[in-house]
Amino acid sequence: MSENPAFERIKAEIDSSPVVLFMKGTPVFPQCGFSARVVQILSHLGVPFKGVNVLEDYEIREGIKAYTNWPTIPQLYVNGEFVGGCDIVTEMFQDGELQQTLGEKGIIPAQA
């Protein structure tokens, strides 16, 4: 079913941690404003996450777009599910929905 050789590696990355962010650069040194914003939100909420730097791996960089049918990076995954890119994560954070979802999944302390 996966004709794309990157898919198996992508799935392994997504499954390697409850919260995985495919991004440009690293959490400490993001190399794109959109990736930086998602890192900032996750850090602000105290969310432990794994950053996957797509700039270091062309196969994953292109493969991840096909894997999720989503044309841009960053991409955030929680418990293996695609949550969204920068706009969606920002909107969810502003609405309190991100905090609630992460709280319900036990990734951060439950929200009041």
Place this chain on the structure above:
Amino acid sequence: MTDSRAERIRALMTSRFAPQALELTDDSALHAGHAGARPGGETHYTLAMTSAAFAGLNRVARSRLVNEALAGEFQAGLHALALKLRAPGEG
């Protein structure tokens, strides 16, 4: 084919989603020098749109509809498209 990407995006969105409101801004200049930027610009946009087509869909599904309609533009150099998608009556 019209001459600017912004015009093409507006035309595509209008025919595909019949939006009640559509606001497209070209942010390319803000990203000049960034890896995804190109000398001619036309790489980074923000699209705010209200359409009945989004009613009952979650954020990811709404964005996918728009991204799929613009797949050709993504293949032709569109690098980033910030989306604010609403159904009628939503804040």
